[in-house]
Amino acid sequence: MxxxxxxxxxxxxxxxxxxxxxxxxxxxxxxxxxxxxxxxxxxxxxAGAEVDGEPVDLGGQFIGPGQDRVYALAAELGIATFPTYTAGSNVLETGTGRLRRFRGMAPRLGPVTLLDVAQARFRLDRLAGTIDTGTPWRSPDAAALDGQTLQSWIDRTVRTRGGRRFLALAVRAIWACEPGELSLLHALFYVKSAGSLSALTDFEGGAQQDRLVxxxxxxxxxxxxxxxxxxxxxxxxxxxxxxxxxxxxxxxxxxxxxxxxxxxxxxxxxxxxxxxxxxxPAVRDNLLQRLPMGSVLKYIATYPEPFWRTAGLSGAALSLRGPITMTVDSSPQSGRRGVLIAFVGGRAARDLATCSEAGRRALLLDALSRLFGPPAARPTAFVEQNWNDEPFTRGAYAAVFPPGTWTGPGSALRAAxxxxxxxxxxxxxxxxxxxxxxxxxxxxxxxxxxxxxxxxxxxxxxxxxxxxx
The missing domain is CATH 3.50.50.60 (FAD/NAD(P)-binding domain)
Structure with missing residues (x-):
């Protein structure tokens, strides 16, 4: 020294x-x-980079209503915001490869499946309302909620196979993990910390509403x-x-x-x-030993123009077939160039990471072409950000709390x-x-x-x- x-x-x-x-x-x-x-x-x-002449976010990028402190910070630093592009139809790719267009945040799953998903969302929001985000381990029934996974709750609550598959996809998009990898208490805490499940998933009025210039x-x-x-x-x-x-x-x-x-x-x-x-203290060591990060790969594909817009598409897509979890239009505000971002989360991200770089590229471009047509397979630039391999993050979006963690050593998380x-x-x-x-x-x-x-x-x-x- x-x-x-x-x-x-x-x-x-x-x-x-x-x-x-x-x-x-x-x-x-x-x-x-x-x-x-x-x-x-x-x-x-x-994280950011210049891709094909455009500055792009390789990591977190969206902000939305209720996120008052980041809006205030941006204003203090003289940074403007603009809305994420949402005009047009969204796309859902089924497990068999069929494409279904839909508006808003309710994909065309069939009436029975759609009602099943809606009742599960209602129950999840209602349960989340009981959680004390300051001390989750003191919430009503905390031990029972923390003693099960989100997957076990989905299995008991959701009656349709299509509903269970869609909610598993939503878990990968929100938490970058599988439903069986996080506790129900943590899922409820996470929802309550944002205000509602809609606040997490929506664009207009939700966490993906705006971007920083x-x-x-x-x-x-x-x-x-x-x-x-x-x-x-x-x-x-x-x-x-x-x-x-x-x-x-x-x-x-x-x-x-x-x-x-x-x-x-x-x-x-x-x-x-x-x-x-x-x-x-031993309790803090025990806590940190239990907290893995979520698993996510982010891809940026650029095009001479946002061609999907002329086809009446928003650029937002969900895929039950995979490997892509979801896509978003991330084009510049001017629209002078098209930028699609694609996320692969959870087990698919870990599995895909074992493929060669060329193999991953081929799989992703094939998936994009299924969602948006042949032009999507010919980007002018294509960039991968593997957050799992980043030496000083080791994953994203955040740490995942497995069962028993909040009610075990969880109280040591914030204590100085x-x-x-x-x-x-x-x-x-x-x-x-x-x-x-x-x-x-x-x-x-x-x-x-x-x-x-x-x-x-x-x-x-x-x-x-x-x-x-």
């Missing part, structure tokens, strides 16, 4: 959206802050630029030590930064790879350990898994740290100082 220990008020570990927002808020309050990012770029689960990655870059020399990239943190006087954050290169408070703002699986001294605080979309009671959740968590962590740094007022003359409560 270097004998020189630079000092700073707060060290933030991770330059994803949560870490950047935390640092931005701390600096605005006059707090000295240093952000240490393991990777070569800021942004975390937001510069992209979500542009928002992250603007936050990072404001930090200047206060952001160090390619600087993995390997160890955090605490003592009575402060904390020491030690990087892979051996530099040791002395600080008053630390905010760890990385996905849970990565937080578990940092060595802590004294060690973390001495001078170490936690941020990231997983720690937010609102909009878990979304950019909004990351922004809220970063703001909350900054406010908590500011209170921790504020010296306690001296006791009045003649009175003994009271210990902290």
């Amino acid at each position: 270097s004998p020189h220990h630079p000092e700073v008020d707060v060290v933030v570990v991770g330059a994803g959206m949560a870490g950047l927002v935390c640092a931005h808020r701390l600096r605005s309050r006059g707090v000295g802050v240093l952000v240490l990012e393991a990777g070569p770029r800021p942004g975390g689960r937001t 510069c992209g979500a990655h542009g928002l992250a870059r603007r936050l990072a630029a404001g930090l200047g020399a206060g952001l160090l990239l390619d600087t993995p943190v390997r160890r955090i030590e605490q003592d009575d006087r402060g904390a020491t954050v030690i990087t892979e290169a051996g530099t040791a930064w002395r600080t008053g408070q630390v905010v760890v703002a990385v996905p849970p699986p990565l937080a578990s790879r940092i060595a802590y001294h004294p060690p973390m 350990v001495g001078r170490i605080h936690w941020a990231g979309t997983e720690t937010s009671p609102r909009w878990y898994g979304y950019i909004e959740g990351a922004v809220r968590s970063g703001e909350l962590a900054a406010d908590t740290v500011i209170r921790a740094l504020r010296p306690r007022p001296p006791a009045p003359a003649g009175e003994a100082a009271r210990p902290p409560s």
Whole structure:
């Protein structure tokens, strides 16, 4: 270890959206802050690239009503928003390859199946209304809800085979996992954190309603630029030590930064790879060992124009046949070029990742051509973002809570350990898994740290100082 220990008020570990927002808020309050990012770029689960001359989001990109903090942040930074393109018909590909056009968010599943799905959505929303997002483990019947998977609930609640298949597809689109991989309590918490299931799935009025003109990655870059020399990239943190006087954050290169408070703002699986001294409480170690990330691949295909629009299509599609889970029109606001994004989630993402790059490309272009016709098989550019292989995220969209996790070690998720605080979309009671959740968590962590740094007022003359409560 270097004998020189630079000092700073707060060290933030991770330059994803949560870490950047935390640092931005701390600096605005006059707090000295240093952000240490393991990777070569800021942004975390937001990422961007220029594809065929167009800036595109390789990670999180959508925002919608109820996500007040990210809208406010964009306005503060002078970043405009515009609506996601939704005009025209959506497409559902059945398991046998038939294409069914539909409007709104209710695909043509047949009247009996459609009613079956509707009653399941109603029951899920009603159950979600009972969940306390601040302390999910204290919700009514929490142990029973956390003792089963979402799949077991679907099996009991949904009567039709088509309904079960459609809901499984919805789970892959929302959570990037299989219904049997997450607990019912976590699914309900997730729905409640957004307000309703419709808030998660809808475009107009839902979480996919709007996009940022510069992209979500542009928002992250603007936050990072404001930090200047206060952001160090390619600087993995390997160890955090605490003592009575402060904390020491030690990087892979051996530099040791002395600080008053630390905010760890990385996905849970990565937080578990940092060595802590004294060690973390056993309950927190147990929690992090149980939290895998969702599995998702994102594809960007560009075309000379958004040709599907002239065919009366919105660009939004769902596929029960696979491997694609869903597609969205991600063309620039001007419409001067066509951009389709496609997601592959859950088991299909893991299976597809075992194929060669050429094999994945062929499968995806074949699927796009089935959904939108032969022109979709001839993009001018085609880019894959495999979030499962990203070394400093290890998956997306967020960590998945298996059965027994919320009611077991779940209470350790947000609790500070001495001078170490936690941020990231997983720690937010609102909009878990979304950019909004990351922004809220970063703001909350900054406010908590500011209170921790504020010296306690001296006791009045003649009175003994009271210990902290």
